[in-house]
Amino acid sequence: MDPNETVKLMVPGQVVLDRFKLVKRIGRGGMGIVWLARDQTLNLNVALKFLPEAVRNDPVALDDLKSEARKSIRLTHPNIVRIHDFIEAPEVVGISMEYIDGPTLAQLRLERKDKVFEAHELAGWVAQLCEALTYAHVDARLVHRDLKPGNLMVAGSNRLKVADFGISRSLSDTINQVTRENIVAGTLYYMGPQQLYGEKADPRDDIYSLGATLFDLLTGKPPFYSGDITAQIEDKPPPTVTERRREFRTPNVDVPEEWEAVISDCLQKKVEKRPQTAAEVAARLRLPANSGSYVVVDRERPGRQRAWNVALLGLLAVVALFVGIFFFGGRPGGEPAAQSETPKGGSADVAGPAGRSGVMDFIADSANLQLPEIPGVPEGGRFTNNLGMVLVPIERFYCSIWETRVGDFEKFMEVSGFTPAPGAMRVMTENDWQPDSTANWKNPGFEQTPEHPICGVSVVDALEFCRWLTEEDRGRGRITAAQYYRLPFGDEWETMVGPFDHPWEPQLKPQGNFAGAEAAEVPGWIRGRATFRDMDDAFPRTAPVGSFLENAHGVFDLGGNVFEWCIERTPTLKAHMRGGSWDSNISEYFLKQTVVNMPPAIRNSTTGFRVVLVEIGGDPAR
Numbered sequence: 001m002d003p004n005e006t007v008k009l010m011v012p013g014q015v016v017l018d019r020f021k022l023v024k025r026i027g028r029g030g031m032g033i034v035w036l037a038r039d040q041t042l043n044l045n046v047a048l049k050f051l052p053e054a055v056r057n058d059p060v061a062l063d064d065l066k067s068e069a070r071k072s073i074r075l076t077h078p079n080i081v082r083i084h085d086f087i088e089a090p091e092v093v094g095i096s097m098e099y100i101d102g103p104t105l106a107q108l109r110l111e112r113k114d115k116v117f118e119a120h121e122l123a124g125w126v127a128q129l130c131e132a133l134t135y136a137h138v139d140a141r142l143v144h145r146d147l148k149p150g151n152l153m154v155a156g157s158n159r160l161k162v163a164d165f166g167i168s169r170s171l172s173d174t175i176n177q178v179t180r181e182n183i184v185a186g187t188l189y190y191m192g193p194q195q196l197y198g199e200k201a202d203p204r205d206d207i208y209s210l211g212a213t214l215f216d217l218l219t220g221k222p223p224f225y226s227g228d229i230t231a232q233i234e235d236k237p238p239p240t241v242t243e244r245r246r247e248f249r250t251p252n253v254d255v256p257e258e259w260e261a262v263i264s265d266c267l268q269k270k271v272e273k274r275p276q277t278a279a280e281v282a283a284r285l286r287l288p289a290n291s292g293s294y295v296v297v298d299r300e301r302p303g304r305q306r307a308w309n310v311a312l313l314g315l316l317a318v319v320a321l322f323v324g325i326f327f328f329g330g331r332p333g334g335e336p337a338a339q340s341e342t343p344k345g346g347s348a349d350v351a352g353p354a355g356r357s358g359v360m361d362f363i364a365d366s367a368n369l370q371l372p373e374i375p376g377v378p379e380g381g382r383f384t385n386n387l388g389m390v391l392v393p394i395e396r397f398y399c400s401i402w403e404t405r406v407g408d409f410e411k412f413m414e415v416s417g418f419t420p421a422p423g424a425m426r427v428m429t430e431n432d433w434q435p436d437s438t439a440n441w442k443n444p445g446f447e448q449t450p451e452h453p454i455c456g457v458s459v460v461d462a463l464e465f466c467r468w469l470t471e472e473d474r475g476r477g478r479i480t481a482a483q484y485y486r487l488p489f490g491d492e493w494e495t496m497v498g499p500f501d502h503p504w505e506p507q508l509k510p511q512g513n514f515a516g517a518e519a520a521e522v523p524g525w526i527r528g529r530a531t532f533r534d535m536d537d538a539f540p541r542t543a544p545v546g547s548f549l550e551n552a553h554g555v556f557d558l559g560g561n562v563f564e565w566c567i568e569r570t571p572t573l574k575a576h577m578r579g580g581s582w583d584s585n586i587s588e589y590f591l592k593q594t595v596v597n598m599p600p601a602i603r604n605s606t607t608g609f610r611v612v613l614v615e616i617g618g619d620p621a622r
């Protein structure tokens with residue numbers, strides 16, 4: 001029997017289960033065929049992995065597989081490809097999962113000149129991989145069992161995504177049961193001896209595969225690749241990376257010592273001799289913790305107390321540049337993406353080359369490893385700061401339950417004397433979005449009370465607020481010297497939303513201040529611009545914070561009211577906005593993953609921000 005035999009008649013345009021419209025075939029793997037499809041219920045692109053016929057025809061195998069898939073569905077991590085559902089139709093069975101628009105590391109390696117990566121090029125991805133493994137092993141207690149370069153994908157912003165968590169190996173076990181043949185999913189090249197013997201899954205199986213994967217990416221081949229692979233995995237010590245590179249005549253044979261040592265330890269035959277955790281691997285490779293991006297952080301550099309200032313100077317320089325381009329270059333400022341398609345804008349670096357060094361410091365400072373212990377606040381408790389902002393603990397940070405209010409910003413302006421850099425604010429008029437030099441954060445063209453969310457602030461304005469608030473709260477002993485406020489990173493924003501796709505969940509009905517029918521009833525709405533006609537949320541423009549139901553974390557207004565500035569974890573720290581606003585009239589804006597890229601200098605009457613409080617971690621000296 002051919003394990004790859006899935007259903008043959010599949011063509012683009014075909015609708016499966018009345019729900020998934022097939023777009024194109026994107027790959028074939030060990031255990032099935034993968035299609036890009038449109039989930040017409042959720043209005044979302046998904047990857048559908050169709051399983052071999054043999055599985056569909058065996059109810060027991062199918063049940064096993066479903067229960068495995070169910071475990072994987074629980075996994076929620078920015079570096080793990082999300083499994084949505086097990087799908088079952090009369091003609092097919094399959095798994096629907098997050099679609100990743102990007103290559104696998106196996107593909108990327110082949111595009112390299114010498115068909116190998118260098119260690120420093122892998123560092124950022126490996127950091128993210130170790131984070132995903134730590135989460136899966138420690139928090140979710142799940143082992144991947146099929147780690148290999150072909151299951152590591154790279155999405156936008158260099159985000160690493162681990163595919164097929166727990167899925168492909170259980171699939172292969174299932175197929176082996178069904179066919180009574182010993183077919184191994186994908187290949188055995190990356191599998192450790194214990195897995196070969198069929199022992200119970202152990203996180204340290206993944207550590208072996210991690211070693212084999214790194215070996216492959218650095219040399220072009222897994223440790224054992226010809227002859228009797230099984231016997232070699234069981235008994236033969238693997239060559240070192242350097243030896244293999246020499247054998248393959250790779251121009252540069254050297255790899256950093258610690259990489260050589262860690263890989264060799266991961267490939268130990270006995271589980272006790274391997275690094276015991278993914279975190280240990282990351283630490284020994286000296287990878288940036290909680291990196292989330294391909295960033296090489298120089299932790300030793302002196303003068304970090306000035307980090308903020310340097311970063312902000314850099315930001316300001318770039319902002320000046322953007323203001324120039326935007327308002328004097330004749331290009332119209334973009335309303336957050338097109339109204340008809342999924343929002344996706346051009347890039348928006350917060351800091352260009354000018355701000356780079358300072359921004360690197362900023363990222364280094366952002367390696368928040370632990371939940372801040374705030375003086376006087378019981379563990380797990382809420383924290384009310386000097387401005388009366390309420391913050392709740394979520395995993396490794398505290399998050400403001402409200403969008404920053406006009407009243408908060410007013411106090412900041414008053415006390416600090418900060419003057420925003422010049423640049424008109426963009427407001428909605430009947431004739432589209434227009435810069436308006438009379439508008440500002442106090443007067444965005446509609447009435448704002450101190451309880452309304454601040455809007456019309458640039459990223460720099462928002463960061464300056466964070467810096468000031470940090471100094472204030474530190475000065476009054478409300479937070480420690482290691483703690484500070486900043487804008488959330490994109491993945492943190494997703495964590496605030498929780499394991500759901502929409503910010504209002506677990507509420508069933510959409511909750512929040514969107515462009516319902518009421519929005520168009522107030523003068524100034526763009527002529528002819530659509531609204532959600534069946535909705536009336538009672539707030540045509542902004543709503544006082546907390547006017548709608550809170551989410552499962554106790555956080556308000558993540559969906560709608562004002563877009564919230566977030567930062568992407570990239571070397572250039574791109575700014576983007578999330579969550580939709582009072583003017584949002586398409587549902588894509590409210591999806592957790594939707595990112596609207598905007599130049600950081602832009603001031604929109606739809607954009608505000610929310611702060612998080614984090615603690616500098618990993619470096620007790622500071």
Ligand SMILES: Nc1ncnc2c1ncn2[C@@H]1O[C@H](COP(=O)(O)OP(=O)(O)OP(=O)(O)O)[C@@H](O)[C@H]1O
Nearest residue numbers: 027028029030031034047098099100150164168186
């Ligand atoms: N979630 C996804 N989003 C986008 N493309 C995907 C996704 N999953 C898989 N692919 C593409 O489909 C190809 C085949 O994937 P598949 O998982 O079936 O095979 P594999 O990874 O080689 O083997 P294994 O069954 O061991 O995982 C991948 O190489 C990748 O290009």
Ligand SMILES: [Mg+2]
Nearest residue numbers: 029151163164
């Ligand atoms: Mg795969």
